[in-house]
Amino acid sequence: MTIRYTRLGPAGGEIPALAADTPEGTRYYDLRSLTDDIDGAFLASGGLERAAKAFQSGTLPELAGAAELRVGAPVARPHAVVCVGMNYAAHAAESGATPPEVPVIFLKLPNAITGPHDEIVLPRYASRADWEVELGVVIGQRVYQAQTADEARGAIAGFVLANDLSERTAQLDVSGGQWSKGKSFPGFLPLGPWLVPAADVPHTDLRLRSTVNGEPRQDSRTSDMVFSVEEILIDLTRYMVLEPGDVILTGTPEGVALSGKFPYLSDGDVVELEIEGLGRQRQQVTVQP
Template sequence: MKLARIGAPGQERPAASTDGLTWYDIADLIGDLNGPTLETALPTITAALAAHTLPVTEPTRFGPPVAGIGKIICIGLNYRDHAAETGATPPSEPILFLKTPDTVVGPDDTVLVPRKSVKTDWEVELAVVIGATARYLESEEEAAACIAGYAISHDVSEREFQIERGGQWDKGKNCETFNPLGPWLVTADEVPDPQALGLRLSVNGTTMQDGTTADMIFGVTHLVHYLSQFMVLRPGDVINTGTPAGVALGRPDHPYLRAGDVVELEIDGLGRQRQTFGQA
């Protein structure tokens, strides 16, 4: 099942689909797609789709597929080839940083290059959306049961702010519009192996990233289990699981992003994103 939020910014209505082509409005059924509904309402949505009682809705604009995100936990240097291209030693434990939920925009919304930015970079990532509270989990099997589903996340980064301006990475990760998410959430039952997904990203039609989640240093269930030892993961929280090689930081011969650039992203089975970059 695919879950989305369709409509103008701030006016999105939740929708569900079995094929990604025909979408059904589920606002009267659940209210909105957020943590509480991801935790309790998935069987209700599935039953309503099977009963063919839901009204069809036209997919105009796709917004972020989850509303009311509590926190976005990001994993740095989680692909072997990405660590190699940046000259970093692969970490022995996951590297964590946070993005604020107000960085999240729709998958095809404009992304703004920050003022004074000279190193705005791209990062296609698999996003894990939590569907049940994860607190001090004892196994990766328990972790798998806490996952509602998966989506495409674009972890846009400003490398000068992130690396060259002192302090932590947060300055280069939390600029306005720096986390397009969607177009939809694919429920976990439709992704039998999250470690076998191809990820691709192009800039102005040229492929920059072409990787696979099999190259992750720390897999999806390991990350959920690991994070639950340090913080409570709640329904609706998002984990950005890292990016494969091919970012601008690892391509000294390629320019960073500028206003007017078009970035397209896709992950096997999870849809596509397309953003035109603008100037803040």
């Protein structure tokens, strides 16, 4: 039986929940007897394992009305969101660059995180807003200067689907040489719907897809990454401490508007993204009044 973790309810008031597939469909169980939220402290203390044991023992109450609740981001309040750029060779090429020799790193503000189906509200001056489907890594244990792939994997709590939204003018034209200006607008990081435990995700070869208004955009596999998840974590932790609950975005494949093949996002567009085993997202675009 597949177990996943989510947070349900209004923004700022989400309920931590466990989702389990049954013959009758997906059922949701309330985790508030174990934790106030799915956050770094919960992950670092073995919370996912405790929740799974409580579910298996039948001690978790079912969450009434869960199917009608808003879906929030599946992890709360990360200390940091660290992102890898140009980590698929074909995407680097469509961006006019050669594949990097070392991971290209930039940051998003954690307050850009939103739910997987929340509306995308573009700044009124945004003219080059772009989508990016990505595999997200959620850190479960403090890690610094990881030396081996096994050590890097041991720090991972689970994986999430992410949309690393970008406003390319701010990112590239008025950036001053860094990218974070175009990456950190409110709502520019839809996460979820699920946090899936690392042991249940074959992260080295997952299919990633995106569409805009039902038309295909991206369709690739994580096996095409320039740097693997483990290589990314080893590199990052040479220079920084990753804390429980932190989110690492591992790059996007080809098929974004920056390529020149597709129009940028505009009012009324619908963006849909999917990674196999990690669920689907759907966002409608509107422009700030």
